[in-house]
Amino acid sequence: MVTHHNASRRSESSRRAILTAALELVNEVGYAKLSIEGIAARAGVGKQTIYRWWPSKGTVLFEAFLMLNEGEDGEPAALPDTGDLEADLKTVLRATVEELNDPRYDEPMRALNTAIAQDSVLAAAYAERLDGPMKEVKKQRLRSAQQAGQLAGDLDLDVAVDMVWGPVLNRWLQRSAPLTTDYADSVVTTALSGLRPRDSAS
């Protein structure tokens, strides 16, 4: 038998309290020590109210991130387009680096990544709801450049996006080395020009 939760009767105030509490707590204690019990207590809510609507702490956290992002507006803002692709990408990637270095964002984002690593269903939801739209915006900027002839015509934009953001995200996640804005610049420059020597036959 299936229990049909009547979402129309759902308490919106409890929902927001839970998501807010989850964000606060993940900042304070990290993902490992984040607990349903703790979220319920902080939110002033019964544990059952969380279990009724979410299957795990990871999904609560994910929805909390969704709330954050949708708080601003429906869709993520487009990337700047001054016509100078390299400058635009450096601007954006530097901002990303600074966000990732900000303790206010670092801990929660790391938590979200941990949640994804442990739950492939959640990973799919993340890909669709959060990462997907972001990636679309990035691809849009690259598409514009491609149409202006600044990128190779046969370039796979999915790969291209990974080429620019992948190294930065990976260095952040694995903490393999300090994440600096200089590094972001290097990645952009190198990705655009490639590893091989350019023809100097000018």
Place this chain on the structure above:
Amino acid sequence: MVTHHNASRRSESSRRAILTAALELVNEVGYAKLSIEGIAARAGVGKQTIYRWWPSKGTVLFEAFLMLNEGEDGEPAALPDTGDLEADLKTVLRATVEELNDPRYDEPMRALNTAIAQDSVLAAAYAERLDGPMKEVKKQRLRSAQQAGQLAGDLDLDVAVDMVWGPVLNRWLQRSAPLTTDYADSVVTTALSGLRPRDSAS
């Protein structure tokens, strides 16, 4: 720094049993459900023997990985060098992709990454003991190519390594899309040539 325990009296057999048990269990149940209690039981060891020598399950797991890697030999094997950089990189990166898609390696490596994400001390140890040597081997192959004029002379090899492996690792960690050997090939090709159009002044 003071070591409180007399390592000379340490039981090597218990140590190996613990590390082996940790690897087995992380494969079977994943990092989230890996417990010190479970490791101790599987290893036939008292919990205190684990707590005496390791501060957390993450550090146990890390040392288990160290044991695996040092089991083979001292240093990681050099990358193939046929003179054809692009082919060599594709060979290596395809192998990486296949390893990451193998459930036998996927779960434990994901676990290690989770552990690193939650413990920056561990991340530093990982960078030094596991990731560092691997990266050195990769850089060595690139250095060889650079000296052969196949790579830009002013190329930062650290960035170059990230450019090739970063996208793959990131796609794997975030599960943002299926990880295929075709993707590996694309990454190598794109990284080498860059996103910009090549001069067609042939």
Place this chain on the structure above:
Amino acid sequence: MVTHHNASRRSESSRRAILTAALELVNEVGYAKLSIEGIAARAGVGKQTIYRWWPSKGTVLFEAFLMLNEGEDGEPAALPDTGDLEADLKTVLRATVEELNDPRYDEPMRALNTAIAQDSVLAAAYAERLDGPMKEVKKQRLRSAQQAGQLAGDLDLDVAVDMVWGPVLNRWLQRSAPLTTDYADSVVTTALSGLRPRDSAS
């Protein structure tokens, strides 16, 4: 005084299972090896359910004894009163001796005494809830004899009770010598007549 737990929601079946398990286990393994963990396992109950309602294994055991005694009826049965005080006291004291020599009662009672020896709060509860009513019954029998002129009119009945039961209990607790019914008889006779020679002015 504030009760932190809502006793109205307390599970009566768990409570009884815990008390029963405690009695069984104390019989089987003795007080020293009685453990909260063991009681919980035997009762099919979580440890927390014990810690929620009792502060120590001693208090569990005490309440288990209370359950035993209140199981029979509200108040302890009155002592026999045939008019012959000496005979009645011997009857009762012999029964006490036999009970104390019965392994079924010896171990649990010894356990309760150990608990009392280590916890003065528990001792007060014991004095009020278990020992007190028993003592009142004993005093009642002595009062009846006193009114019949069989006991000294100025006799302190509290002291009198101690005089009859104290030696027996003490010999049992300290195991200073075998506890026999003959000894019980001697105690009654000696207590009634006193240590001094009686006037033989007949």
Place this chain on the structure above:
Amino acid sequence: MVTHHNASRRSESSRRAILTAALELVNEVGYAKLSIEGIAARAGVGKQTIYRWWPSKGTVLFEAFLMLNEGEDGEPAALPDTGDLEADLKTVLRATVEELNDPRYDEPMRALNTAIAQDSVLAAAYAERLDGPMKEVKKQRLRSAQQAGQLAGDLDLDVAVDMVWGPVLNRWLQRSAPLTTDYADSVVTTALSGLRPRDSAS
């Protein structure tokens, strides 16, 4: 196979340190929290040195008491004998009461009684080495009175001793009521005269 401990090689200084530490600790933390580990640490001794010579913490404690008592001299001092039995007994019993009310003695003695209650072998040793000699001294005083015609000629002195000291010890052990010197006086008076009315044929 039996391990023959060669007592001749035994370290007397370790033995004394252990017994002293046991006494100190039982005073500080009580019998329940007294541990072999704690005794060894306090005594500056290896645990094995305790396990080599004693089978349990109870026996260590018992030997510590033996050391205390034999410290004074070989045999316990005789009871006062002024010729006035009642006065002498009151003097002695009041002293006993005061000792039992002194926290310095109460805790260790209670500990010894707990140990005895849980170990009948120890109880036998206690009866022979500590309680026996004390009882003999008490009986000696009563025998003297008996020979002087102050006690019934057919009186069983073992019972008589229990009659005087039993009530006091029992009230102390069970904490059934406050233990006062007045109570000690009452016990002596009542024991000597008996519970029955004395012939008033003066």
Place this chain on the structure above:
DNA sequence: CCTTAAACGAGACGGTACGTCGGGTCTTGCT
């Protein structure tokens, strides 16, 4: 407007695991 069924806060419950203490055994090196 009034029922009535859900969602809700609270928190007890059977469990698992935590990290610690101490039990009793065993080994190592010193005296």
Place this chain on the structure above:
DNA sequence: AGCAAGACCCGACGTACCGTCTCGTTTAAGG
């Protein structure tokens, strides 16, 4: 050989949370 030191396996401690399950009590829909 006895000893101090302490690692070892083990059992229990008392606590934190898990996910499930009642309890009354709101609360919002629909009769």
